[in-house]
Amino acid sequence: MSSQDIPEENLPAEQSAGHDKHAHGAVSVADEENPFADPGLPPHEHRIQDVDERAAKRSERVVALLFTVSMLATIAFIVAYVVIPNDKSIFVFPIGHISAMNFALGLTLGTALFCIGAGAVHWARTLMSDVEVADDRHPIEASPELRAKVHADFREGAEESAIGRRKLIRNTMFGALALVPLSGVMLLGGLGPAPGTKLRHTMWAKGKRLVNMNTNQPLRPEDVAVGSLTFAMPDGLAEHDENFQDEIAKAALMIVRLQPGNIKDKRELDWSHEGIVAFSKICTHVGCPISLYEQQTHHVLCPCHQSTFDLSDGARVIFGPAGHALPQLRIGVDDEGYLQALGDFEEPVGPAFWERG
Amino acid sequence: MSTAPNQEPRSRGKAPAGERIADWADGRLGIYSLAKANMRKIFPDHWSFMLGEVCLYSFIIIILTGVYLTLFFHPSMNEVEYHGSYIPLQGQLMSEAFNSTLHISFDVRGGLLVRQIHHWAALIFLAGMFVHMMRVFFTGAFRKPREINWLFGFLLFVLGMFTGFTGYSLPDDLLSGTGVRFTEGAILSIPIVGTYISMFLFGGEFPGHDFVARFYSIHILLLPGIMLGLVVGHLILVFYHKHTQFAGPGKTNKNVVGMPLLPVYMAKAGGFFFLVFGAIAAIAAIAQINPIWAMGPYRPDQVSTGAQPDWYMGFAEGLVRYMPGWEINFWGHTLVLGVFIPLVLFGLVLAAIAVYPFIESWVTGDKSEHHILDRPRNAPTRTAFGVAWVTVYMIGLVGGGNDLIATHFHLSINAVTWFVRIFFFAGPVIAFIATKRICLGLQRRDRDKVLHGRETGIIKRLPHGEFIEVHEPLSQEQLHTLTAHHQYEPAAIGPVVDENGVERKVKASEKLRAKLSNAYYGEDNQIPKPTVDEYKEITSGHGHH
Numbered sequence: 001m002s003s004q005d006i007p008e009e010n011l012p013a014e015q016s017a018g019h020d021k022h023a024h025g026a027v028s029v030a031d032e033e034n035p036f037a038d039p040g041l042p043p044h045e046h047r048i049q050d051v052d053e054r055a056a057k058r059s060e061r062v063v064a065l066l067f068t069v070s071m072l073a074t075i076a077f078i079v080a081y082v083v084i085p086n087d088k089s090i091f092v093f094p095i096g097h098i099s100a101m102n103f104a105l106g107l108t109l110g111t112a113l114f115c116i117g118a119g120a121v122h123w124a125r126t127l128m129s130d131v132e133v134a135d136d137r138h139p140i141e142a143s144p145e146l147r148a149k150v151h152a153d154f155r156e157g158a159e160e161s162a163i164g165r166r167k168l169i170r171n172t173m174f175g176a177l178a179l180v181p182l183s184g185v186m187l188l189g190g191l192g193p194a195p196g197t198k199l200r201h202t203m204w205a206k207g208k209r210l211v212n213m214n215t216n217q218p219l220r221p222e223d224v225a226v227g228s229l230t231f232a233m234p235d236g237l238a239e240h241d242e243n244f245q246d247e248i249a250k251a252a253l254m255i256v257r258l259q260p261g262n263i264k265d266k267r268e269l270d271w272s273h274e275g276i277v278a279f280s281k282i283c284t285h286v287g288c289p290i291s292l293y294e295q296q297t298h299h300v301l302c303p304c305h306q307s308t309f310d311l312s313d314g315a316r317v318i319f320g321p322a323g324h325a326l327p328q329l330r331i332g333v334d335d336e337g338y339l340q341a342l343g344d345f346e347e348p349v350g351p352a353f354w355e356r357g
Numbered sequence: 358m359s360t361a362p363n364q365e366p367r368s369r370g371k372a373p374a375g376e377r378i379a380d381w382a383d384g385r386l387g388i389y390s391l392a393k394a395n396m397r398k399i400f401p402d403h404w405s406f407m408l409g410e411v412c413l414y415s416f417i418i419i420i421l422t423g424v425y426l427t428l429f430f431h432p433s434m435n436e437v438e439y440h441g442s443y444i445p446l447q448g449q450l451m452s453e454a455f456n457s458t459l460h461i462s463f464d465v466r467g468g469l470l471v472r473q474i475h476h477w478a479a480l481i482f483l484a485g486m487f488v489h490m491m492r493v494f495f496t497g498a499f500r501k502p503r504e505i506n507w508l509f510g511f512l513l514f515v516l517g518m519f520t521g522f523t524g525y526s527l528p529d530d531l532l533s534g535t536g537v538r539f540t541e542g543a544i545l546s547i548p549i550v551g552t553y554i555s556m557f558l559f560g561g562e563f564p565g566h567d568f569v570a571r572f573y574s575i576h577i578l579l580l581p582g583i584m585l586g587l588v589v590g591h592l593i594l595v596f597y598h599k600h601t602q603f604a605g606p607g608k609t610n611k612n613v614v615g616m617p618l619l620p621v622y623m624a625k626a627g628g629f630f631f632l633v634f635g636a637i638a639a640i641a642a643i644a645q646i647n648p649i650w651a652m653g654p655y656r657p658d659q660v661s662t663g664a665q666p667d668w669y670m671g672f673a674e675g676l677v678r679y680m681p682g683w684e685i686n687f688w689g690h691t692l693v694l695g696v697f698i699p700l701v702l703f704g705l706v707l708a709a710i711a712v713y714p715f716i717e718s719w720v721t722g723d724k725s726e727h728h729i730l731d732r733p734r735n736a737p738t739r740t741a742f743g744v745a746w747v748t749v750y751m752i753g754l755v756g757g758g759n760d761l762i763a764t765h766f767h768l769s770i771n772a773v774t775w776f777v778r779i780f781f782f783a784g785p786v787i788a789f790i791a792t793k794r795i796c797l798g799l800q801r802r803d804r805d806k807v808l809h810g811r812e813t814g815i816i817k818r819l820p821h822g823e824f825i826e827v828h829e830p831l832s833q834e835q836l837h838t839l840t841a842h843h844q845y846e847p848a849a850i851g852p853v854v855d856e857n858g859v860e861r862k863v864k865a866s867e868k869l870r871a872k873l874s875n876a877y878y879g880e881d882n883q884i885p886k887p888t889v890d891e892y893k894e895i896t897s898g899h900g901h902h
Contacts, residue, residue, distance in 0.1 A: 033889075034889055035833060035836055035889065035892055035893075035896075036807075036833075036836050036837055036840040036841075036889055036892070037833070037837065038606060038607065038608075038609065038837050038841075039606045039607075039833045039834055039837060040606060040607045041606060041607030041614065042606050042607070042834060081466060081467060086442075086463070086464065086466055087442060087463070092643075095643055095644075098643075098645070099469060101466065101467070101469075101470075102467075102469045102470050102473070102641075102642060103642050103643065104642075105467050105470045105642070106470050106473075106474075106638050106639060106641050106642020106643070107638075107639060107642045107643075109470070109635075109638040109642075110635045110636065110637075110638035110639030110640075110641075110642060111635065111639075112635070113631045113632075113634045113635030113638055114631065114632055114634075114635025114636060114638075114639070115631075115635070116628070116631040116635075117628040117629060117630065117631030117632030117633075117634075117635055118628070118631075118632065119628070120624045120625070120627055120628025120631065121624065121625055121628040121629065121632065123624055123628075124620070124621050124622075124624035124625045124628065125625075128620050128621050128624060129616070129621070130616060130621070131616075132607075132614050132615060132616060133399060133614070133615075133616070133617070134399070134607060134608075134612040134613065134614045135398070135399035135599070135612060135613045135614075136611065136612055137599055137610075137611050137612060137613060137728060139726065140502045140597075140598070140726065188557070191557040191558070191560060192556040192557040192558070192559065192560045192561055193556055193561055194553065194556065195552035195553060195555075195556050198556075198561075198562055199545075199552065199562070213658070231658070233658075239450055240436070240450070244436075245564050245565075245655075245656070245657055246561070246562045246563070246564065246565060248656065248657055248658045249538075249562070249563055249564060249657030249658070250562075252657070252658035281658060282657075282658075285542065285677075285682065285695070285696070286538065286539045286541075286542025286543060286677065286696060287538045287539070287541060287542040287563070287657075288535060288538060288539070288660050288664075289657065289658045289659055289660045291659075291660055292662070303660055303661070303662040303663070303664060303760070304535060304539065304660065304664055305677060305678045306678065306759065306760060306770050306774065307682070317682055319771055319774075320678075320682065320774070321677060321678060321679070321680050321681065321682045321695050321696075322682045322695070323682035323683060323684030323693060323695045323696075324682075324684055350542070351541075351542035351545045351546065351693070351696070352545070352546065352684055352691045352693040352696075353545040353546070353551055353552050353555075353691065353693065354545075354547070354548050354549055354550075354551050354552060354690055354691060354692075354693075355552060355689075355690065355691075356686075356690075356691040357686060357688075357689035357690055357691060
């Protein structure tokens with residue numbers, strides 16, 4: 001195997017006449033000493049459009065066709081916008097029933113835009129010069145003279161300002177500039193109230209009836225069947241209330257009926273009524289409402305991050321990222337036989353926080 | 358094309374209108390000196406260089422469609438009863454934000470299309486930035502002088518995530534509201550100040566009446582304003598530094614080889630904007646995204662299964678899902694490690710990739726400019742680190758979708774979660790080792806190709822019966838391309854004794870640097886590229902394979 005013979009064609013590429021750019025720094029002489037040397041830019045390879053005018057014409061027609069299709073698509077867009085009723089739905093395989101308007105507008109707009117792009121790119125690739133040329137790079141860093149000049153200028157300016165000499169001015173200025181942003185920070189104080197004990201309390205209080213979220217009726221013990229999951233809110237809260245969202249975010253309750261014999265946790269049993277237990281619906285992880293109940297095992301699962309709690313054992317965490325058990329609400333029955341709370345939750349509901357303790 | 362200064366007084370009527378306008382503008386803005394430097398600026402060609410363009414164009418599309426959406430959207434949490442044209446939700450209580458989003462989707466002609474283009478473009482913007490960032494990382498394009506532009510790009514990615522998050526939270530639907538609740542829970546976990554930040558962000562307790570309006574101003578003004586500035590800076594720096602290029606014949610560290618901006622890249626890049634916009638419009642026509650009417654308005658006591666954030670938040674979601682629920686109670690306080698650690702990790706994982714260029718330049722001690730891109734194989738340790746990082750990110754994504762993976766593949770959710778918990782640690786290590794081995798293998802193959810030529814697949818039988826495969830020697834272009842990369846020597850700790858024979862103290866940082874340098878460039882951590890002497894020695898032995 002002989003070593004490389006470097007053909008003449010590998011010498012620097014043909015350059016368009018009068019063009020002053022060429023491959024700087026490239027070792028442009030075939031080098032027997034160094035076969036790894038840079039042979040310089042390879043010669044330009046002609047495309048068919050460069051040598052065959054008919055091929056170039058074909059490309060021109062393709063580009064013009066693409067631009068024409070774009071024009072037609074825009075007209076189709078306008079027609080679709082005017083003609084198609086907003087609520088019309090059509091069946092498109094395999095997507096299914098979709099809005100005719102959205103489908104027509106999107107496809108016509110997409111076609112109009114895409115064809116402009118395709119035309120431009122095809123034009124660039126087939127008809128514009130594809131001769132590669134080299135451009136010089138210059139170091140980003142300034143020359144030592146320039147660097148020295150700038151440093152000297154800066155020193156001169158700084159000296160003229162006397163900032164180094166008049167320390168009193170400098171220090172008070174820094175002081176003023178450091179303090180003035182505090183006003184902005186203070187103004188941010190209006191963004192919200194201090195937390196106080198807001199996160200510790202919910203609407204639940206002694207004597208508040210448990211109202212079924214679905215029927216808006218107060219619950220009786222006999223409404224809660226074994227194996228069902230019931231969601232409840234405190235009596236006196238209505239959807240139209242100004243602060244409904246804030247209150248339900250803390251007070252949402254889930255109720256299940258267990259066989260009293262199945263309740264493993266003593267406090268849970270004490271706080272239940274005939275096996276009916278009420279727990280906060282708000283996950284102690286990051287606050288999603290828990291809504292999946294497995295009636296055989298009495299496990300509830302938060303669908304957001306899969307924290308799993310055992311409702312028959314004080315709602316302790318048995319899997320997932322939650323850090324502590326769901327708070328339980330102490331319940332009983334009032335004189336008229338409705339389920340009622342016997343107080344607020346004893347600990348904050350929802351995600352843990354620094355002051356929770 | 359005439360560039361010769363025209364000494365005669367110009368007769369205004371004769372020059373073409375375009376030229377006269379350009380002259381007018383030049384007299385006021387000096388555009389000709391700008392054009393001289395940039396109009397025929399050379400850009401190198403490589404398919405991976407268009408990834409950044411995808412980001413730029415989707416960003417422009419997002420701004421265009423976003424401005425349109427603000428004309429109809431009401432950033433208010435006032436509760437109203439729905440009376441629009443979507444029958445299933447009529448009579449429902451919902452915020453004005455949700456109501457106006459339904460109005461855009463069902464009553465504004467073309468409103469749904471613009472909404473879907475906006476959302477799809479956002480997903481593509483983030484995906485584009487991720488892939489573009491990986492391209493820059495794996496080719497070493499972040500090296501001097503481009504470290505600042507790497508940081509600009511990184512900031513764009515992070516700000517893009519938060520702009521996306523505040524954007525998809527605006528409709529106040531059940532899915533996005535769940536995400537906001539999750540954010541509130543994560544903020545509450547911050548020690549000491551968490552509850553205050555939460556109260557200040559939401560104007561009181563969650564959800565309050567303020568967050569949509571606040572997110573709106575963050576989403577349409579604050580973050581995009583910063584991003585627009587960063588995008589402009591990013592582009593100016595790309596022009597100023599001139600684009601990087603891969604090694605090849607005629608391509609050096611001191612030149613840039615390619616085609617001129619006018620006309621080739623005007624047409625290609627300009628055309629590419631329309632291609633991206635057209636493709637996104639077509640996607641928005643056929644692929645539904647964020648159907649908020651199917652989810653309904655947000656209620657803090659309701660949720661749907663399979664709740665997922667947009668993909669770019671999935672990694673953070675994953676961290677929160679597979680972290681064990683550690684909580685420490687002491688002196689009346691709670692340290693919510695189960696949520697706070699993921700929050701910190703989220704920042705740390707992102708920061709790791711952001712600071713990487715500075716770590717590498719500290720290890721190499723290289724102060725020179727780099728305009729020739731590395732092939733990933735020629736920087737095995739960097740490439741391995743990058744793949745390990747991507748692995749952590751992807752494990753996060755898998756963790757964030759653990760419920761969907763469990764239901765779609767009929768797996769136990771607990772098993773999926775445990776898999777992710779283990780592979781959060783094991784995955785990057787395996788990925789690092791495997792990637793490094795692959796890189797070294799590829800380097801060996803390049804070395805063999807240079808020294809022994811290309812395998813032709815032609816089997817020749819020699820007179821004495823031996824079969825050999827004919828190897829074809831590479832051309833000088835190929836030889837140059839495969840040997841053009843620079844290889845560092847591992848940094849050694851300098852002499853421990855100074856010129857006076859006094860022992861000097863070797864700083865810990867110096868030792869660490871030497872260790873890292875050895876891990877990067879030491880024996881067995883990179884394959885030495887063939888030297889000219891090796892090449893000559895082998896090629897002079899005629900005929901011997």
